[in-house]
Amino acid sequence: MAGMRNTILGAACLGLAGFGGISxxxxxxxxxxxxxxxxxxxxxxxxxxxxxxxxxxxxxxxxxxxxxxxxxxxxxxxxxxxxxxxxxxxxxxxxxxxxxxxxxxxxxxxxxxxxxxxxxxxxxxxxxxxxxxxxxxxxxxxxxxxxxxxxxxxxxxxLLAWRELFFTPATFKPTAGKSDSWNRGAYLVEALGHCSDCHSPRNIMGAVKSKDIFTGSEVDGFYAPDIASAALAKNWTKDTLSQFLRTGSAPGKTSVFGPMAEVVHESLAYLTPGDIDAMVTYLLDSPPPKDKPAPEAASPLPHDVYVRAAKSYIDNCAPCHRDGGVGAGVAVPPLAGNPAVTAAEPYNVIMAVLGGLPAGGTYGAMPSFAGRLSDSQVADLVNYVRTSWGNGGTANATAGMVAAWRATAHVPDYGTQVASSFDCPKVGGAPGNSGPDAKVVASLTQMIQGGSRAIDKLADAYTSASGDSSPNGVVDALTAAYCPVVAASQAPDWQKYGDLRRWTLQVAAAISPRLASGTIPDVPVIWAVPAGTGLIGREPASLAAKLACPANDGKQVPKALGDAAVALLGTPKPPVSGDAAKTYATTLVQQNPKARRADVANALILAYCPAVAALPGTSIAEQNNLLNSFGQQVIGTLQLLPTPTVAAK
Known part of the structure; x- marks a missing residue:
């Protein structure tokens, strides 16, 4: 029982080695x-x-x-x-x-x-x-x-793997519906007394087997018996068990020997009668063992997915982000409790895994895992990160969604040889290259040149004409179709590639909800969503009866940033011109260089929305159009600015 020396894991408090210094x-x-x-x-x-x-x-x-x-x-x-x-x-x-x-x-x-x-x-x-x-x-x-x-x-x-799989810090909480004595006994047995350490078998990694807790184990050549409630009830009464714990013997039963003798003489013999009674109350009515270790028991993922994803996290992420997703000081940000991780959409985590993140400020660089993990492995890992360690994210990433976002990497980074020549056939899949159907891509280009920019309709048109409904194929097709349109503009190359990158991310975001495992909640107004080092804009799927402006209360974006956006806009009179929206976006970024780009965009949307909602004589559709136009301009401006570093982490 409490404090018995376990042949597998040792003793209470073992390992607290100290270091020199002032006392x-x-x-x-x-x-x-x-x-x-x-x-x-x-x-x-x-x-x-x-x-x-x-x-x-x-x-x-x-x-x-x-x-x-x-x-x-x-x-x-x-x-x-x-x-x-x-x-x-x-x-x-x-x-x-x-x-x-x-x-x-x-x-x-x-x-x-x-x-x-x-x-x-x-x-x-x-x-x-x-x-x-x-x-x-x-x-x-x-x-x-x-x-x-x-x-x-x-x-x-x-020990990273051991902690990730088997340990979750959690202060004892009383069980509702149980007596004070039962809960006191549970606290003494489970926490202070750590009885399960000796009376439970362990797995190959030295962790207590959750399913077999209290069912007995070998200790220093002796056998610590089964003390689960069902076993105790067969041979012990409350009085005899209480006497045994206090004195080490019970009439007609047994006398203590082996390591348990030390527990009785050095620990249990000093406890109050009330605490001994509480321990017995709990031991004779202890709950059935859990089927899974605490970390897995708290996860919504199926067992097989959890096991795969936990191993993937341990192998690829834990060396930097540590067990429990706590991060490592200022160099590696935490994943636990990170709002960018638990957002309604999993895009930010997907893009970080696929593309990595650059170093910036106090943060170190994160490598890309695109070449190491398959689409299904990335999806499992993303869902694990979003739902572990108390994170309240939804496990809605799928292999198809990852495939769509992986395809966005087919647009080369500006500054590469391919990008400098702006060779559209090498972007995505276009005529002359393997990939999407060349004739269908050409027809999509004509639709875009004619003014059609509705991504959902373009995606459906490609799927219907080509028979290719693969997420990566759709993203490649729409990217290849848009490329000649951008190439024909008079903008500098860096801006062309920024526009093409923005379009590609927007395509991936537009088709992702239909690929998600479960629904992705609607948003009331246009909203900027982080995706790796970039950001995308989400528009409401349907119009509400009234323009629902989110409050500037610090819950959606940092309060200080929201206040700065309100001060910058003053009392705007819609419609705000595109040039003015660009100026607002670049000015707020310059004033807040460490802020996430998505937060900057959303702060401006929050500041502008009340002015639109207060317009007299305008319909809901007109108000949404005004707000969407402003939001799209702000988001588009921020997308074309140099890649953020610190903010992306």
Whole structure:
């Protein structure tokens, strides 16, 4: 039970190695009152910390206790207040990071020998009490012994995969409908006592098997028995189990031996009768085990998709974005809680995976994975990122959608040899090259030259005439059809390629909703959506009964940016000319160079919308047309500006 030494993963609190420095723990200890320290001492007993961190009984908490595991020998560490060899230089935040998140003071991952997967449930109040006690432990000047782990288990970065698949930080929350005693017992058993660490079998990666929690496991040559509620109910009553936990024996049952004896004598014997009663209440009524580890249980993805996508994330993304999508300081932005990741459309994540992102400001460059991952692999990865770690995005990316966005890369970047000659047959698939039907592409070009710019209709016309409904084929066809139109203009080459790039992205965005897994929510007004380093415009699928201007409340775009757009526009009188819209867009970017381009466009749309909605004697269709024209001009202007760097991250 609590604190028993597990032959696979070791002991409670194992791995909290400290570093030299001023004893901040000792300095903070002076402010603790005696009651807080006493409570911390009680909680440390419940967590069974001392036996596991004591190799030499004359040096309590000084570490050095060996644990034989399938991966090699591990040694518990010094957690006394010694500033050089213990954790005397730690702060409360360091202590919390270790117990709640499994991250050491120096930022390295702790081995799950320290049961942070259970301790993560400890409440902040209890962590503070534990810290008040721990930092008063007498210092022991004993250095930690080096673990004797086999390669590759001695490389802590390998814990990325373990954490991503099996660990989610989560403070204990009471279960509704259960008594206070049951919930207190659940807290003691699951969090502080970490009973599952010894009484549950583990998989090949050393993680507790979710389906078999509490069903028993071998510990130091002894067998920790099945303590699931169904097994206990066959042989134990509340009274006999309570007596066993308090004393280590029960009449007509058994007497404690092996590692469990240490748990009873050093931990359970010191708990109050109320806490022992609570533990028994929970153990005799513990819920059935979960079928999946916590990270997967929280995911909407099917099991097979989740497994594939998690592996893909671990292999391709986790080395930089870390487990849990938390990022790595200022160099790598977080994916968890990132609004660009959880937007209604998955385009931004798709384009980032396919095209990578340039370095800029404090951010490092992100490579392209287009040549490494297939369309289905990218779709799975995008859905995983958008729905993991508390992200509330929708798993609506599909292989077809990825194929459409992959085709946008067929437009060469400006400055390349192909781009400098503006050789349309080499853009997408056009006459003389493999790709879309040449005759149909030529007819689409004539339609565009005649003024038809409705992408949906052009896409349907191509599919109907050619029989090719593949997403990448449609994007290539419409790109090739538009290219001669752009080439015939008198604009400079950089602007031609900017226009062609904008068109291609808009085609991919226009056909993506029909390719999505599930629906992509409609927008009330024209709206800019980020896509990798670029942006596209989404128009409402249908007109509302009233022009629904989003509020400038900081929820849609940063409040400061929205206010800056309002100040820039002043009191506009629609219609605003195209030149004026361009000026607004370029001015707001210059004033806010670090802002995302999509946010700049949307801030201007938010600022302009109320003026349009207030126009007297205009229909809803006329108002939407005015707002769409302004939005398209702003978005088009921002699309043609040099590629943003910091904002794209």
């Amino acid at each position: 901040s723990a000792a300095a903070q200890a002076a402010s603790d009152d005696a009651a807080l320290v006493d409570r911390g001492a009680y909680l440390a007993r419940a967590a069974d910390c001392m036996p596991c961190h004591t190799g030499d009984k004359s040096k309590p908490y000084g570490g050095g206790l060996p644990f034989k595991t399938p991966f090699g020998v591990m040694y518990s560490v010094n957690i006394t207040s010694d500033p050089q060899y213990g954790i005397g230089s730690w702060t409360f935040d360091d202590f919390k990071a270790a117990l709640h998140n499994g991250i050491r003071k120096d930022g390295a991952y702790l081995y799950p020998a320290m049961p942070f997967d259970a301790y993560t449930g400890i409440t902040d109040d209890d962590l503070k009490a534990l810290w008040a006690f721990v930092r008063r432990i007498q210092p022991v000047a004993q250095p930690d012994r080096e673990n004797e782990l086999k390669f590759p288990f001695n490389v802590r970065l390998g």
